[in-house]
């Protein structure tokens with residue numbers, strides 16, 4: 083039986099971003115549980131609390147980069163442009179917290195160090211860096227898929243006399259106006275930073291290792307009429323997004339690229355280039371860019387031709403040309419390639435001249451050139467999905483740590499549960515659906531709420547998946563990924579950005595619609611794959 087009386091809280095939630103905020107709302111406001119949320123940050127917002135670098139914004143469109151549940155807020159909330167700035171998203175999440183009186187149950191500036199399960203009591207003990215410890219029956223880890231920075235330790239890094247910073251913890255007092263700025267990394271974050279910094283820095287030096295495919299975002303101001311139409315359309319928008327693959331708010335193409343003529347392909351690419359948005363270009367042009375190498379090459383060649391067209395200096399254009407498949411998380415920006423036509427922007431290809439060391443004055447590349455800098459920005463990404471879990475001491479049945487259970491590659495059942503870790507629920511854990519995140523997060527938090535509600539109603543001691551279900555889900559995710567071109571390219575979506583780490587599958591690539599159907603199927607089959615109070619040894 084569940085141990086209601088002896089616990090400090092019914093549920094402890096770790097993290098106060100999109101996921102933790104909604105988990106608190108659902109578990110407290112809807113199920114009536116007592117809940118405490120911990121976050122090490124000084125405010126709510128998660129990603130949008132930490133990532134304050136110039137140019138930080140969503141590259142999912144604003145209308146879909148929100149919760150769908152708060153219909154009243156959808157009717158009131160407005161924003162300036164097609165994409166949301168970091169400030170707007172942070173203000174939005176703060177507003178959600180305020181509207182639903184959530185802050186009283188959120189304890190900020192409190193890192194969680196460990197979560198240990200006591201099998202006899204059926205309780206979790208969560209210990210914090212402030213020296214406190216609390217018990218709960220349920221633990222929801224809303225740690226964030228991109229919340230542990232990857233900060234490569236180049237030789238001499240600590241000797242730099244200017245400001246050195248990772249984009250994921252940008253300090254409020256750091257201004258770059260008029261300064262000599264260097265940025266390492268040209269992923270989604272690095273390219274956003276380049277677009278913003280190019281306009282204000284005295285000089286911007288971009289240190290690029292692997293060039294990526296950028297398409298325009300089509301960012302533009304929105305008017306009142308836009309919001310009037312949008313509000314009338316929200317029911318359709320959410321319905322469509324939740325049935326779609328990437329939940330980005332557009333109709334995904336059902337047409338194979340090579341099934342149409344060459345001129346039609348160009349027309350479709352050009353039309354979508356003009357409309358803007360990275361996910362739209364990858365999934366809205368043709369149905370098979372990520373499956374068919376030939377189709378992928380057509381899209382890649384189109385973008386490459388645009389680079390040559392836009393970038394005036396042929397040598398810079400050459401260095402910007404990607405050589406891999408177009409198969410990383412897609413990137414879009416307002417004027418990335420145009421930024422290189424400015425006199426104050428220069429590009430260093432680290433493939434040609436790698437970083438030798440960081441010096442007190444700047445950064446020296448293998449050709450012996452010292453790039454003198456006032457500010458050095460690491461836009462070097464994150465230890466995605468599993469990073470924040472591996473920093474926590476999580477112990478399930480028999481004192482087994484999550485680290486031990488996972489070994490060198492993480493696993494889960496449905497991205498949420500792990501065998502041997504009863505009543506622990508991950509929001510956006512390993513092998514969650516690859517899509518626009520707020521919509522995926524809502525799906526999982528609602529699923530977790532259903533599971534907890536079912537455990538409460540049936541008065542079960544706990545819930546956890548079988549090892550078999552976890553293995554089968556993990557294998558299925560690997561199989562789906564293997565049918566696409568995604569794993570053929572190294573990037574954070576396979577953990578391949580962390581040196582020495584073997585490539586692993588971190589996402590379910592079959593789309594949100596299919597994922598939601600799978601959850602419905604599991605529930606209808608009386609929570610197939612879960613142990614509902616049965617003897618674990620007998621079933622596994």
Ligand code: FAD
Nearest residue numbers: 097099100101121122128129140141142193194225226519
């Ligand atoms: P987070 O927002 O990361 O929140 C996790 C919280 O957990 C953090 O506040 C962290 O401090 C806290 N935490 C972690 N470990 C501990 C611990 N041990 N103790 C206490 N607290 C802890 N996604 C999209 O779909 N579209 C986009 O356009 C998009 N743009 C992005 C741009 C950037 C720059 C970044 C970094 C990410 C972007 N993402 C985007 C992904 C983004 O992370 C998610 O959309 C979403 O914000 C994740 O919310 P979350 O609550 O799951 O995690």
Ligand code: NA7
Nearest residue numbers: 234267268269270271272291292411461462463464574579
């Ligand atoms: P990414 O996409 O992982 O990009 C990191 C960038 O940093 C990428 O260009 C890397 O080059 C580069 N990098 C990483 N390590 C090094 C070293 N050691 N030397 C040189 N260059 C390096 O992270 P982002 O933050 O841009 O984006 C992650 C997600 O966050 C994104 O999809 C959004 O959802 C927000 P590489 O390609 O590895 O050669």
